[in-house]
Amino acid sequence: MRDDILIKIYQNPEYLEYLRYHPKWYQYLDQNPENFSIFEQVVKKELKRTSYDKIERLKKHVNFANALIKYLSK
Numbered sequence: 001m002r003d004d005i006l007i008k009i010y011q012n013p014e015y016l017e018y019l020r021y022h023p024k025w026y027q028y029l030d031q032n033p034e035n036f037s038i039f040e041q042v043v044k045k046e047l048k049r050t051s052y053d054k055i056e057r058l059k060k061h062v063n064f065a066n067a068l069i070k071y072l073s074k
Contacts, residue, residue: 001030008036018043 009015019025025042028035044050 001026002033005029005033005036014047014049015039015043018046
């Protein structure tokens with residue numbers, strides 16, 4: 001595997017963890033280093049780190065806070 005790809009992987013603990021559970025990506029990245037952007041997208045999607053997931057988490061927190069305020073104001 002190319003050094004620049006390895007550096008990117010070792011700089012991000014989430015990438016390392018994902019690779020440990022999905023070793024097929026070692027082969028994909030070794031054969032074609034351009035697959036790294038696809039790898040990043042897959043990791044973000046699987047670990048729910050996309051912008052959409054962050055917004056959904058925020059909405060859940062806001063809804064919880066609203067429900068808590070309503071409950072406490074009764």
